[in-house]
Amino acid sequence: MVRACVIACKVLEEELSRLAPAGCELCFLDQDLHRSPERLRLSLQEALRGARGCDLVLLGYGYCGGALEGLRAGTAPLVVPRVDDCITLLLGSHAARRRWGQDAYFLSAGWLAGEGNIVWEYERCLSRYGEERGTRLMRQLFRHYRRLVFINTGRQGEEAAREAAREVAGKLGLEFLTCEGQADYLEGLLRGPWDDGERFVRVPPGGEVCLTPGALPGPGPAL
Amino acid sequence: MSDLAQLVADLQEDKVLSEVKARLEAGEDPLAIIEEARRGMQVVGERFEQKEYFVSDLVMSAAIFAQITELIGPHLKKEAAGGKGKVVIGTVKGDIHDIGKNIVIAMLQCHGYEVIDLGVDVSPERFVEAVKESGARIVGMSALLSAVFPSIKETVEAFAAAGLRDKVKIMIGGAPVDEKVREYAGADAVGRDAMAAVYLADRFTAMLA
DSSP: OOOOEEEEEEEGGGHHHHSSOTTEEEEEEGGGGGOOHHHHHHHHHHHHHHTTSSSSEEEEEOOOOTTTOOOOOOSEEEEOOSSSSHHHHHHHHHHHHHHTTEEEEEEHHHHHHHHHHHHHHHHHHHHHHHHHHHHHHHHHHTTOHHHHHEEOOOOOTHHHHHHHHHHHHHHOOOOEEEEEEEHHHHHHHHHOOOOSSSOOOOTTOOOOOOOOTTOOOOSSOOO | OOOHHHHHTTTHHHHHHHHHHHHHHOOOOOHHHHHHHHHHHHHHHHHHHSSSSSSHHHHHHHHHHHHHHHHGGGSOTTSSTTTTTEEEEEEEOOOOOOOOOOOOOHHHHTTEEEEEESSSOOOOOOOOHHHHHHOOEEEEEOOOGGOOOOOOOHHHHHHHHHHOOOOOEEESTTOOOOOOHHHHOOOSEEEEEEHHHHEEEEEEEEHOO
């Protein structure tokens, strides 16, 4: 039996914990590490060192600002989803992500559970810079977005998170929509097959992660 | 850190602006002022990484920086104000992130370039058209999403298809954009930050002269 170990971002904690097969080891890292791709890479490298007893390491990350580039697999092979970020993983496929186009900003309960999430950020911005300046700054940040899409994944406390997202969408002047997340991509990450060449990158033991050039499917036309 | 860099780092908008005005009135070199502001911006980035600042603070710092460059604009020497040449710049198709791109634009303008900003989600055709219309010899492309790397490549190819590839120098940038992406896309250079864009533009200008 293959001993798999999942190293993933906390954003996906509940979703992956629910889907993971029995015996699969799970390790979640702080979402805040994304602030610095360099630091995220170092933390992941450290976590890989800690996963020595495994036959296979599955990463619950995407391109994440280039943080995974150059990451070195340990003694076990590595599997990395070929996605920009965890939103595609939560939506279930590249096609699902493409359907939304570029002007959609996504949230999930996992995103809102994180430190410095957008609902918290909105309040902080207004209290730091005042109602008027703060509102302008936040709207500036979202000015190229038109819609805020909340992905339902069945997490605990999802309803409250969804309402918070709805409220912040109103404040930001964004249309609020919800959609159902699909487990397909995460299931694929947990159970394979990983060799379709499309959805996953496989890195042999000791190899280096390279997700760059041409490797990622382009955004393509909206379906 | 100089006072101005410190004020920028602390996001003291009003104090920054009055300090810049005072220094300009005292006849200080505008480029020295912008260099101090840039150092302050670097500290903002570091504070963000250290969790001291949040995303809205980055937007605030960009807003302060834009106001500084606006104040400085009229004080740039004639040959410095747009005199070095034109740069066509935009965020590539499929991507709408522009905070970094706008800082690059401000830096280029301060250093004597006339910048034609095409905005975000810019198609290869629009890049090519803008170069044809303006006669610009330098193109800058920005991307924050790895999924749009093919857009960078397609834009480079569009210049080739239009017979313009050897007429323009293309620089690319954005958080995930590195040398591997440059190689993949066939661009001429990659820059890690706003100042790198200025160095690259200067290098290109010298090569094209």
